[in-house]
Each structure stands twice: as C-alpha cells, then as structure tokens.
Amino acid sequence: MSTADQPATGATLNDLDSPFPTARQRSRERAAKREAVLRAAVRMFNERGFHQTSLDDVAARLGVSKPTIYHYLGNKDQVLLECVKLGLTQLLDAAAASRALPGTGADRLVTFLTRYAEINMDDFGRCVVRTRDEALEPDSRTKFRALKRQIDDQLRGLIADGMADGSLAPGDPKLLGFALAGALNWIGHWHEPTGALAPNDIARQLVTTLARGFLPR
Amino acid sequence: MSTADQPATGATLNDLDSPFPTARQRSRERAAKREAVLRAAVRMFNERGFHQTSLDDVAARLGVSKPTIYHYLGNKDQVLLECVKLGLTQLLDAAAASRALPGTGADRLVTFLTRYAEINMDDFGRCVVRTRDEALEPDSRTKFRALKRQIDDQLRGLIADGMADGSLAPGDPKLLGFALAGALNWIGHWHEPTGALAPNDIARQLVTTLARGFLPR
Structure with a gap:
C-alpha cells in the first residue's frame, strides 16, 4: 500500500x-x-x-x-536473530551513551544498569534474555554470542572505570559484572508486563539495591 | 552383582x-x-x-x-525430573538449615545465599538453573515449578525476617528476592567447573558484593 x-x-x-x-x-x-x-x-x-x-x-x-x-x-532463524540484535543494539547504545556522560564511574554505571533493567522489561530485551544460544543456527549463534560478549565487555569497562576512580568499592570487575548481569537478566524471566510497578520504578529499585547492598548503611 | x-x-x-x-x-x-x-x-x-x-x-x-x-x-523426562529434584532438595535443605541458625536475619540470609551459590556450581544445582520449564513434560513441569516456588518462598521468608529484625536494609522482599536469585542463578550459566577460583571463594565474594553493594561503605 x-x-x-x-x-x-x-x-x-x-x-x-x-x-x-x-x-x-x-x-x-x-x-x-x-x-x-x-x-x-x-x-x-x-x-x-x-x-x-x-x-x-x-x-x-x-x-x-x-x-x-x-x-x-x-526464515525463522533470521527473524529471531533480528529480534535479539535489536535488543542487544539497545543495550550497546545505552552503554555508549552512559560512557559518554560526565560524573563518576559509579554514576555512569548506575545510569547504564538502570537502562539495562528497563530494556530487559521491553520486548526485544526480554527476547535476548529468553533466547538460548542453542535456539539459533550456528552462524546466527556466533553473531548472538559476539554481541553478548560486547555487552559484557562494556559492563566490565564501566565497572573498571568506577573502581579506578574510587567511586565503586574495590573488587573483581568480572565477578561484579556477573552478579549485576545475573540480577538484571533475571528480570526478563519474572517480570510481567501487566504488573503493578512501572518498569522505571522496578529498574530504579533494583539498581539501588545492587548499589547499596542489602545490609543497612 | x-x-x-x-x-x-x-x-x-x-x-x-x-x-x-x-x-x-x-x-x-x-x-x-x-x-x-x-x-x-x-x-x-x-x-x-x-x-x-x-x-x-x-x-x-x-x-x-x-x-x-x-x-x-x-524415561528421559523422569531422569531430568530426578536430577532437578536433587538440586532443589539441596536448596530446600540449605534453607531449612539456615533458618534454624541463631543470629540475626541477615546472618541467616548470608548463610543461605552462600550455600545457594555453591549448590549452583555443583552438578544438580547447575541442572536446576539450566533446565527450562518447557523441557519437562506437563506433570513433571508442575512438580518442578512447585519446588522452585518453595525455594522462592524460603528466600523471601529469610529476607522478611531480616527486614523485620532490622538487620537488613528496608525494602520490598519480593524485589530483593528476585535480585538475589538472579545474581546467584546466573552462576549456573557462566561458572566453569575448571575455573581458577574455588566455588566457596566465588560464593563468598558474590554474596559479600550483594550484601555490601557496589558503592563504597
């Protein structure tokens, strides 16, 4: 038409x-x-x-x-690859935007994580989390994994920056990256789009919990 | 024989x-x-x-x-069900043992989470994390989900106790439960049994990070 x-x-x-x-x-x-x-x-x-x-x-x-x-x-494999690529591109864009911000490494990490959580509550981000590597054909799987690795690298880079400028507690960037990615990827499994809390409220609360820990300050 | x-x-x-x-x-x-x-x-x-x-x-x-x-x-469905039941039973036993301990709610939660992380690095716990509900036949799936719900309930109970006695920062027990379960379930996907760090070191570091948060104290 x-x-x-x-x-x-x-x-x-x-x-x-x-x-x-x-x-x-x-x-x-x-x-x-x-x-x-x-x-x-x-x-x-x-x-x-x-x-x-x-x-x-x-x-x-x-x-x-x-x-x-x-x-x-x-075909269906290509449709799925496009879906996860859209989600992963949103995450990569969020990482690039966060890294370009002024402020401390901790500020930039919090901005990225909040956006990361929101994307995981949206259609394409949710699809990234719910898609197992094995669901894709070998060529598409290689692309999917390479993009996910880029996100991991971006996350670790943001963490390393914050540890370097002292705005994050010292530690192992890789382990912290796994803890944060796990906590936020899980959203794609439990979050109901029809739930009572708005996605940006959930994102803010989760990231605050991860930033401050569960012990009182 | x-x-x-x-x-x-x-x-x-x-x-x-x-x-x-x-x-x-x-x-x-x-x-x-x-x-x-x-x-x-x-x-x-x-x-x-x-x-x-x-x-x-x-x-x-x-x-x-x-x-x-x-x-x-x-059959294969029954074998998988037995495997995940063994992992989930380990988690339930860990929850029961933790709840029976003296100390604050935070102490009991930390004990449970550390054991939870270790179980996810072991064969049967790893299988629980890697098994999608859809992999099981409807009857087995119902049992699998019911057991997982029990773990969620135990985790939320431990969190609620700690919030009630003031040893945990105030918050939404359900959201904190999702954040913690996500961070620790993710281990079952990234952890390599042949990796350099021992499972109990990884468990301790991850739980400390979740307890204290990534911002300096």
Whole structure:
C-alpha cells in the first residue's frame, strides 16, 4: 500500500504530485513493515516460546502470508536473530551513551544498569534474555554470542572505570559484572508486563539495591 | 552383582554367611546404581544440553543398556525430573538449615545465599538453573515449578525476617528476592567447573558484593 496519498509532515511537492511512491517512501514503508513483523514475532516468541511459535502463527497475527515474512526478513532463524540484535543494539547504545556522560564511574554505571533493567522489561530485551544460544543456527549463534560478549565487555569497562576512580568499592570487575548481569537478566524471566510497578520504578529499585547492598548503611 | 562377599564395616554374621544379598544390601545397591545413572545423566545434560543428550548416550557412558536406565529411573523426562529434584532438595535443605541458625536475619540470609551459590556450581544445582520449564513434560513441569516456588518462598521468608529484625536494609522482599536469585542463578550459566577460583571463594565474594553493594561503605 502506498502512503503517497497521505501527506506527511515534511512531505515534498513531489510526494504529493505523483501516485507512485518515491524511493524514500518505499524504503520507509519497507522498514515499517519489517518492524511490524519483528514486533509481532518477538511478542509471540516471548509469550509462547520460540520453538512453540511458527512463522505461520506470526503471519496469521499480522494478516499476511508466510512468504511476505520471508520477503522482509527471511526464515525463522533470521527473524529471531533480528529480534535479539535489536535488543542487544539497545543495550550497546545505552552503554555508549552512559560512557559518554560526565560524573563518576559509579554514576555512569548506575545510569547504564538502570537502562539495562528497563530494556530487559521491553520486548526485544526480554527476547535476548529468553533466547538460548542453542535456539539459533550456528552462524546466527556466533553473531548472538559476539554481541553478548560486547555487552559484557562494556559492563566490565564501566565497572573498571568506577573502581579506578574510587567511586565503586574495590573488587573483581568480572565477578561484579556477573552478579549485576545475573540480577538484571533475571528480570526478563519474572517480570510481567501487566504488573503493578512501572518498569522505571522496578529498574530504579533494583539498581539501588545492587548499589547499596542489602545490609543497612 | 552381589556385594555379599565383601564384608563391609558393620556387616552382620548373616551378611557374611550367605552368598545372597540381604534386602538392605539390595536396597543400598539399587540406590548406588540409581545415583550413578543420575550423576552421569546430569553431567551430560549440563555439558551438551538436555535435548542434545539421549538416554542411549547416558547408558553408553555408564557401560549399561538403556533398559537398565529405564529400570532404575524411567524415561528421559523422569531422569531430568530426578536430577532437578536433587538440586532443589539441596536448596530446600540449605534453607531449612539456615533458618534454624541463631543470629540475626541477615546472618541467616548470608548463610543461605552462600550455600545457594555453591549448590549452583555443583552438578544438580547447575541442572536446576539450566533446565527450562518447557523441557519437562506437563506433570513433571508442575512438580518442578512447585519446588522452585518453595525455594522462592524460603528466600523471601529469610529476607522478611531480616527486614523485620532490622538487620537488613528496608525494602520490598519480593524485589530483593528476585535480585538475589538472579545474581546467584546466573552462576549456573557462566561458572566453569575448571575455573581458577574455588566455588566457596566465588560464593563468598558474590554474596559479600550483594550484601555490601557496589558503592563504597
């Protein structure tokens, strides 16, 4: 379906004059359709489990045919890889944004962890946590693992910075990284999107607990 | 094979006189064989993954036939259920032992968490963490979930006691429970049994980090 007959903000005269979509419009449409497929797929993977969801199910929910999904994304393995890549890209973006902030290493770590927790309560982050390496085909698995390793490295880098500037308690950055990642990845398993607390409240409370410990200060 | 010809400590005259095993010996032998099957199975499940391991593989490693495994434990679902039950029983025993200790609620929680971390580095605890509910048949899954819920309840109870006696920082016991369980369950995914640090050192360091937080005190 063309959107040429729906003038959008910033539409050029050209957009309005021709009934044929421009290259830019086609590319935007393609991206929108791709995203709709990914959003439908990731929700079904998260709700039912990857193995219990077929691309036919995803196609049915979107009211399209399975070949349409193949056209936009490829096979089920490629759809899953795209879903986890979106989640991991959000985490990497959050790490880059946190590292660029002023303040102490502890401030930057807290910012990153809070965003990390929030992403794990969102569709694509939840999918990252719920996807086992073995669910992906070997090539995709290699990519998935490499991206996860980048997140681990970013987290350890933030921790090492904070230990170096004295804003974090001294310790083993690797062990602290595992403790924090574990506490926050677990969210993707227990958190109910329909729960009473808002994701940013949960994220803030969890990160405060990890920062201050469970013993009184 | 009978052990009647190998006089054991505490063997009665009866044990030594007869070439036929007594009921007690048969029961001990049966338990030992059952445990050998479970130990071989859990290690293969942990190394290769449950779906990638067949009972034929387990039988081959033990040098027995698959019907022998069926005889002692039942089908693959039942073998997995027994493995996770052993891990969960260790955790429940640790909770009961911790709750019976004197001292503050915080002391009891630290004792339990340290043991919890150690169990997750051991074969059966690792299997609990690595087993997804969906890997089990519906009946076994119900039992698995019920046992895990008991552990969650025990952990929350220990936390609530510590918050009540003021030895823990005030907060939401449920959220703290999720944070702690997540940090410690994650061990079952990253810990390498051949790693440099001893399990009890890793357990102690992780629990200290969770108790004191990552900000300096």
